[in-house]
Amino acid sequence: MTINPILSLVLACCGLFASGLYLGSWLHSSPKPKADLEELVDDAGLFCGWDGLSAVERRKRLALYQRRVRARIAEQERAWLQARLRECAKV
Structure with missing residues (x-):
């Protein structure tokens, strides 16, 4: 009972x-508004709120940063090579 x-x-x-x-x-x-990573204009925006991000989100942002850096380096090398070719063409 x-x-x-x-x-x-x-x-x-x-x-x-x-x-x-x-x-x-x-x-x-x-729900947090997820900004599209490609829309983040500057590289500093990729690392805002870094401590609160998950490991997957951190990897995505680091990969995007690496792609941006590689693109910048490629552009600089391309400009350097074009300048060198112009110098060689003058001689």
Whole structure:
């Protein structure tokens, strides 16, 4: 006879606890506006909020930074080579 009310009370507490966990996770996981990485104009924007990013997001941003740096280096080398070719053509 005493088991029935105790079991009901435990079941009600577990239900409240589970609904509290769900509600808490729902409130804390507000959707963050995900900026498209390609839209970040400067390289400093890639590293804003670095500590709060997941490991996957950090890897994506580092890969984008590496692509940008490689593109800049390639452009500089291309300009240098064109200048060298112009010098050689003058001689």
